[in-house]
Amino acid sequence: MRNIRDYRDEYRNPEQTLGSASPFNITAATMTLKNFTQSEVEELYSQYTKETGQNFDQAAVCLSWEQTQGQPWLVNAIAREIVMTEGDSGESIGNISVSTAIQILVRRRDTHFDSLMARLHEERVRRVIEPIIIGKEAAIDLFSDDYSYVKDLGLS
Secondary structure: OHHHHHHHHHHHOOOOOOOOOOOOOOOOOOOOOOOHHHHHHHHHHHHHHHOOOOEEOOHHHHHHHHHHHHOOHHHHHHHHHHHHHHHOOOOOHHHHHHHHHHHHHHHOOOHHHHHHHHOOOOHHHHHHHHHHOOHHHHHHHOOOOHHHHHHHHHOO
């Protein structure tokens, strides 16, 4: 997710602010975690394997990356869900486990998903998502702040 400043306009007109979301919200440093590459997802899942003994096969890693495009919260949430639901089965974790975990996360509607759904109502998100839905991806400015924002949210 991005810095709180990206959400201040939802609550207050920009002309009414002094350039920050709150006079008490002092940010010394801000860090945005970029999406993981497929090899970083594989490395992360190998860390889960070391911790739990549950091995993620290559197909599971690929499916997780394809479905999340490396969005950090989603990649971790899938692995955590699998580890929690499957326990120490001793069998390699494959595509079925990843697909099942994704469905559980979607149905459970964790806070992250509710937040993403709320973002779909924002005009800046709509400007990026709408062309994707209607098949006009070429119209999206990949260097715009809107696109960066949507990508950080894990929506593109």
